[in-house]
Amino acid sequence: MDKRTLLLLFAFTCAFHLSKAQQFEYVAADEINFTVDGEVLSDPFSGGFNAVQVREIDIDVDGATEWIIFDRSNNKAYIGERIEGEILINKGRSESLPPEITNWLIFADYDGDGRPDIFTDTSFGVKVIRNGTSGWEVLDGNLRSLSNGNSVNIVVSGSDFPAIGDFDEDGDVDLLVFDFVSGDRIVLYKNVSADNNLDDPLTFEKADLFWGGVEECNCNDFIFDGSGCDGSRFEKIQHAAAKSIVFNGNDLFIGIEGCPQMAFLPNAKDFNSPDFSSFQTDFFSKTDFGEYTINSFADYDGDGVDDFIVSNNTRTDGFFLDYSQSINVFSGADKTLLTESFMQQNSIDVGEQSYPALFDWDDDGDLDLFIGNKGQLDGETYRATLHYYENTGNFRRPNFTLRDRDFLSLSEREWIRISPTFIDVNEDGRTDLFIGAGKSNQLIADMFLLLRNEDGTFAEPIDWSFRYSRNDLPHIRDLNNDGRLDVILGRNFGRLNVFINNGTNTAPDFEEQSENFLGIDSDGERINPTLAFINLDDDPQEEIIKSDARGVLEVYQDITSDPIVENFLNQEADETGRFDLGFNNPLAFGDLYGTGEIFGMIGDIRGGIKAIRLQSADIPEVLTEFIAFPNPLVDNRTITFYTERSQTLTMHDASGRLISTNLRLIPNEDTTFDLSGLRPGVYFLRGPNNTFRLILQ
Numbered sequence: 001m002d003k004r005t006l007l008l009l010f011a012f013t014c015a016f017h018l019s020k021a022q023q024f025e026y027v028a029a030d031e032i033n034f035t036v037d038g039e040v041l042s043d044p045f046s047g048g049f050n051a052v053q054v055r056e057i058d059i060d061v062d063g064a065t066e067w068i069i070f071d072r073s074n075n076k077a078y079i080g081e082r083i084e085g086e087i088l089i090n091k092g093r094s095e096s097l098p099p100e101i102t103n104w105l106i107f108a109d110y111d112g113d114g115r116p117d118i119f120t121d122t123s124f125g126v127k128v129i130r131n132g133t134s135g136w137e138v139l140d141g142n143l144r145s146l147s148n149g150n151s152v153n154i155v156v157s158g159s160d161f162p163a164i165g166d167f168d169e170d171g172d173v174d175l176l177v178f179d180f181v182s183g184d185r186i187v188l189y190k191n192v193s194a195d196n197n198l199d200d201p202l203t204f205e206k207a208d209l210f211w212g213g214v215e216e217c218n219c220n221d222f223i224f225d226g227s228g229c230d231g232s233r234f235e236k237i238q239h240a241a242a243k244s245i246v247f248n249g250n251d252l253f254i255g256i257e258g259c260p261q262m263a264f265l266p267n268a269k270d271f272n273s274p275d276f277s278s279f280q281t282d283f284f285s286k287t288d289f290g291e292y293t294i295n296s297f298a299d300y301d302g303d304g305v306d307d308f309i310v311s312n313n314t315r316t317d318g319f320f321l322d323y324s325q326s327i328n329v330f331s332g333a334d335k336t337l338l339t340e341s342f343m344q345q346n347s348i349d350v351g352e353q354s355y356p357a358l359f360d361w362d363d364d365g366d367l368d369l370f371i372g373n374k375g376q377l378d379g380e381t382y383r384a385t386l387h388y389y390e391n392t393g394n395f396r397r398p399n400f401t402l403r404d405r406d407f408l409s410l411s412e413r414e415w416i417r418i419s420p421t422f423i424d425v426n427e428d429g430r431t432d433l434f435i436g437a438g439k440s441n442q443l444i445a446d447m448f449l450l451l452r453n454e455d456g457t458f459a460e461p462i463d464w465s466f467r468y469s470r471n472d473l474p475h476i477r478d479l480n481n482d483g484r485l486d487v488i489l490g491r492n493f494g495r496l497n498v499f500i501n502n503g504t505n506t507a508p509d510f511e512e513q514s515e516n517f518l519g520i521d522s523d524g525e526r527i528n529p530t531l532a533f534i535n536l537d538d539d540p541q542e543e544i545i546k547s548d549a550r551g552v553l554e555v556y557q558d559i560t561s562d563p564i565v566e567n568f569l570n571q572e573a574d575e576t577g578r579f580d581l582g583f584n585n586p587l588a589f590g591d592l593y594g595t596g597e598i599f600g601m602i603g604d605i606r607g608g609i610k611a612i613r614l615q616s617a618d619i620p621e622v623l624t625e626f627i628a629f630p631n632p633l634v635d636n637r638t639i640t641f642y643t644e645r646s647q648t649l650t651m652h653d654a655s656g657r658l659i660s661t662n663l664r665l666i667p668n669e670d671t672t673f674d675l676s677g678l679r680p681g682v683y684f685l686r687g688p689n690n691t692f693r694l695i696l697q
Helices: 003-010 407-413
Strands: 024-026 034-036 052-057 066-071 076-083 086-089 105-108 117-122 125-132 135-138 144-147 150-153 163-165 174-178 186-191 204-208 215-218 221-223 243-248 251-256 262-265 293-298 307-312 327-330 337-339 352-359 368-378 381-383 386-391 400-404 416-423 432-438 444-450 462-469 473-477 486-490 496-501 510-514 530-534 543-547 553-556 587-590 599-603 609-614 626-629 638-643 647-653 658-665 670-674 681-686 691-696
Touching: 052 105, 052 307, 066 105, 105 163, 163 243, 174 243, 243 293, 251 293, 352 416, 352 587, 352 599, 386 407, 407 432, 416 473, 432 473, 473 530, 486 530, 530 587, 543 587, 626 691, 638 658, 658 670
Parallel strands: 034 400, 052 293, 144 204
Antiparallel strands: 024 609, 052 066, 066 076, 076 086, 105 117, 117 125, 125 135, 144 150, 163 174, 174 186, 186 204, 215 221, 243 251, 251 262, 293 307, 307 327, 327 337, 352 368, 368 381, 368 386, 368 416, 386 400, 416 432, 432 444, 444 462, 473 486, 486 496, 496 510, 530 543, 543 553, 587 599, 599 609, 626 638, 638 670, 647 658, 647 681, 681 691
């Protein structure tokens, strides 16, 4: 089957109509309750958190402080606000932060205008983003220093975290970084702009190659006498790894890649005359923080004293960390451990990377939520799990309760990267389960099929004979309408490959037919592509929604055209911000409210979920007409109606032809009808004041 044939199979015959009012928007944190271990999550859709750097600061100089939380795992910063004692993410305000932040984020007012500016990583250096009255402005070039009359680049490794600020309180900003070549000594770049009456407030010189006499020799082991790490004390002379430097007063906290402890180095004097002679790795009651620590300061408990926020600073851990509990807070007053899951305790967070799916598991007429993950550390074994959230509300008022952190006990198989897909494979009226999963010691992953038994349980997984790289993401769909399930493979490097099934649904035989589905080839900016198929308009055909590492949504009408909508999120906010979903976004869409409107649950590399909906979605406060569920009808043709008053509906097909005039609804009860005699297509149900669009597939 060639590209031309694929075009004929995928061509959409109806026009695509999406008005601006139909753009997606975020679902508010308090709109749908999520209950975990008896507690309602205050911020379920924050997206989770992995490796954060935190600052409490008045970023817009309005007299109120914000919480700026930068997560290195997806290079995205978020604005949190303290509401009723809890810190909640404001997604709309977060989009106002500049997108150029990379690897690390430090605030410092370099130009003295009272507005905190941003210092962040660029290729082997430091870039500055000015916080001006008219918005953010990325300054040209990297920070440079004077050396023998020449201006040279200040080199900082992207994995390091330097110290930047007015530590000597002379009115300008200085830098402390670990030497890029040796990696074991701290270099001071002194700001000399004021001293030399220079117009540029970002003029530096390399003032001290061995600031404080601090020399790191091995994993959190330091010497201070200048004798050097001579090898007689250590098998390894120096530990060339990423390092974080954080000031607390005149003292230092240093984290080192590969070292689970945080080192505290007390300074007996001050910044200008540093005197270090000792260190300790048991400053906190907890000493094992994982892989690479970083310390932040903010008033977590609201007592007026900054607390210690100790997080892992590793973007992705491999298979050695539990990112569902990776952010510790210690009281600034007495170093008491306040929490091991800062921000994570308020939100859905299943560890590293989440893969959502919506499916009515308990057959009660509403959609339940399943979330697979990359995995979590269990003892010394890294295992992926499938979390099951039961919809304990209904299709009029969805609410979710965590019922099982290890659905079907899949952790016993020691899989990683569990991605679930629910489809009726053998057309027996029971929805089956596909699991994509790999092993931590293998580069290849497999698709497994779990057929659903008559009693509702799932049979043992069987190998579905489809192998792929564990960093790719498969999407299952009958692309050519031959009744056999095919695969679109989202390749890690950006391409979408199509594999046509020439066998059966239970014994497939795949043949690769296209390497650039949707016309997309390998692209360094569009890596980690994910897809969803959903009907967004009034025709019976589905559109394709795509996301990738750019963090936007695109809508495609067919496989050869450009996206119909380039950025399908909140275009009305273009003047004040932008939508950015982050790095890796598996998609799941469904009708949560039974209104025919579309809601999306979006996965995240941080292990959480973001929820979006069409802005035209009508969430009924008081039902005066009727709603129906499910929509579209796929596996069977039984539909359920709910109304608050007695009424009779009429049904018409898309051409306007009358199908039925006698659909009587009982008030305040669920009323079901069997529509199995109708052909697939779009139908309209009309009451006295309401019209409902129903899709039969």
